[in-house]
Amino acid sequence: MSLKRSDRREFLKRGAALAGGLGLAAAKPALGQTPAAGGIITGSPELVAYGTRSRFVTSERIAHGGRASPDAFGLDFHIASPIQDSVGVITPSSLHYVGTTRGAFVPEIDPQEHRLMIHGMVDRPLIFTMEELKRLPSVTRLHFIECAGNRANRNHTTVQETHGMTSCAEWTGVLLSTLLNEAGVQEGGNWIVAEGVEEVKGASSIPMAKAMEDCMICYGMNGEAVRPQQGFPLRMLAPGFEGILSVKWLRRIKVVDQFYMTYNDYGHLRQDSDDAALSMQIGPKSVITYPSGGQQLPGTGFFEVSGLAWSGGGKVSRVEVSTDGGRNWIDAEIRGTAHPMAHTRFSFQWNWDGAACELQSRCTDELGSVQPTRAQIGEFWAARGQPPRIKGQDNSIQPWRIDRDGSVHNAIS
Amino acid sequence: MQFPRLLLPLLLLLGVSAQAQSPTYGVGRTPSAEEIRAWDISISPTGEELPPGRGTADEGALVYQQKACAGCHGATGTGGAAPRLIKNDRGADADPWSLGRILPIRSPYATAVWDFINRGMPLYQEGSLTTNEVYALTAYLLFVNGVIEEDKVLDEKSLPQVMMPNRETWAPLPDWWKPGMPRLLDYPY
Structure with a gap:
């Protein structure tokens, strides 16, 4: 970065004015740089290839809701983000909250082998490779995802416990409406069932109105591929709705005529319709x-x-x-x-x-x-x-x- | 972007109704009927997709032993490290919602019980049960929770007909509900 001479003079002049204005002129001159207290971080091929945070930054996720993650079976269930340490609005992918159906193992998926199928009440069932999905028009949007279990109570002590089951990332993918229009939704196709590829094949029912409005099929997160804990290589994102609708490791979307009452859906059933209406969309x-x-x-x-x-x-x-x-x-x-x-x-x-x-x-x-x-x-x-x-x-x-x-x-x- | 422009005159020529949706991008392929059959494990509350098969509670009790269900769920469906499968004892007339968040008692439809056993059990060997084993385990769990009689045969016809205690006591989304709107009329929050 080289400044032209005139620019540099201007820069120095403004800097001096600023320092004077703040009354710092008499302070210790900021001439020499202080040597790092702990020496240097030794370079390594790994750090060149993929960086890590400072060892002085120790912010961590924790198991949420009184159940261990991993649990006695090695399953991850609910993991809360350390939002007490957050700055800005993006949750680092490594610190994004995690929620799973019943508790799940994170599947190791080869994206070359992964497929997304759209079928059911459509004119043209379709199956996509990851490469094909990336050929389609994409969108990049900031969205939070929040678990329905993000409920504060008096026994919580930190904001990680009261509110850590929400996170926000920059998501990139294809609008679900793009895929549904390619397939051609038939009359009466009022719901979709979205299903993951993990061992329990977690599935959620989503109203068609939401599916067509702004749901995304995401392969990108914060500038890189979606992380395995977040559904690599492909996840649903139902913006602003309870997190369980944002199905991870997405393999299949079936267009159906009714609420399908999957295991995920059953766990979130409500006894009265006001409660049901207040349960889908997160309020302010x-x-x-x-x-x-x-x-x-x-x-x-x-x-x-x-x-x-x-x-x-x-x-x-x-x-x-x-x-x-x-x-x-x-x-x-x-x-x-x-x-x-x-x-x-x-x-x-x-x-x-x-x-x-x-x-x-x-x-x-x-x-x-x-x-x-x-x-x-x-x-x-x-x-x-x-x-x-x-x-x-x-x-x-x-x-x-x-x-x-x-x-x-x-x-x- | 070339594709739709070329397609439009063609559609007009063929007299295709402007209402018919047509693919815009032509990306992706058509799965075979066999592929769809192999992937589609969804079961609706009305049970259209249920495969032919049958099972009873007695047969299910045997499967529960053979497949080591007790190892995680306990010998009697409770007391294991995995979620309990037997309702809480609240008496015969108890509100079904008070019996616990236990799939074979709270689910409004028996199809959901069948579906979850079929897709999610047993741990580490999900999807390995035969169709008849899934019907039998479903019958066993519904019997021990007092939903069906011991000798009831569950098959693709009878399973969706099982009257679960919660069939009428859950609330679907109201008719007026729409995404992106205030969540509830007159609710300022």
Whole structure:
């Protein structure tokens, strides 16, 4: 990178002005570079070929929901992402949450051998190789996926436990509508069943309206191939809908006339239709990731409060933060562009005065739906003579209590 | 992009209705009927795809032993490391939803029980059971959960007819439901 002389002069001048303006002129000159404390990372062919993070960065996923992963049989079930450490909106592929049908082994699939079949109520059943799928028009979109089990409770201590079963990646693939139009959906084809190739052949039913609207058949994730734990070489993505619809290791799509009640579907059955309606699409949701449960503020002063907001209903249009337990709300800033059905980073400039307080965040989506408190949800159903529990996907507001010693705690009561 | 432009006059020439969808890209091939048969293990609640076969609870009890189901699910369908298969004891008139998240009691359709045994059992040898073994295991699990009589023969005709306790007590998506809309009318959240 070579600057022209005039450019360089301009650059130096501006730099000096900036430093002066900030009153740093008298500070220690930033002349020499400090040698790395631990020496150097020894180069290796492996590190040249595929990089790794610093050994000082130790953020890790954890088993979620009280069941070990891998479990006694070696099956992975639910694994939560360390969103307390997240920055920006992309979840690194290595840290993306994992959910499986019943618990599953991750299949080792040779993409050369992998096929996707589309059949059932179509004019032209089709079978695609991976190479053929990559010839078709592609889309690249940011989308979150969230597990229906991402429900916070009072026993959780960290945001990884309360909210770690959601992640956001840049996904690349073919729109499912492209494939369904190639096959020609017949009259009465109201549902699809999507099925994986893993040992249990996990399958989910998806309404045709959703399938045609924005579902994707993905082979790419965060700039490379989808990871095995995420469905390599091919996965369904049902944007904004409960994660179990985003079938991994996808091998087959059958167009059918009715809800097929697969094992996955059965596990998510609801007793009343309001609950069923609230169960498909994720409502407006947000959580503060810093400061969050288990973290420690070092003292009073300035902090950028930061968190993630998302909605299955479309784009995040507004995020508010409260520092007094939900009595007063102030608009947070949305960092970057809010994408439909994608994690959206928000931040809030805050001076902590050392008093005990409670932080909350509240998301509004482009449909105008507003994230509720747990109490509001309870009151809504109680007013209709129903038990005051959270129906459907849990999108309730997460409260974090900050004690005078700077420790941060889950404040769900 | 050349393909559709060339195709259009051809379609007009042949008098094909403008309504008929036609492939745009022509990528992918047509699977053979045999390939579709081999891959298609889906079973609908009404059971159209069920293969011919039969089994009873007694036969299923034997299969449960032979295939070492007890190793994971326990000798009596409970007490193993894998999910329990026997309903919780809540008395004869209990709400089916209170009997546990146990497939052969909570599922509104017996077809789902058959389907999951067929596709997902036994661990490490999924898909290895014969059709009759799957009917027999389904009959056994439905019998021990009090859904069918001991001598009931389950086959491709009788299985979809089994009246599961939850048949009428689950909620499908409401008729007005659409993706990309507020999730529930009058629900501000």
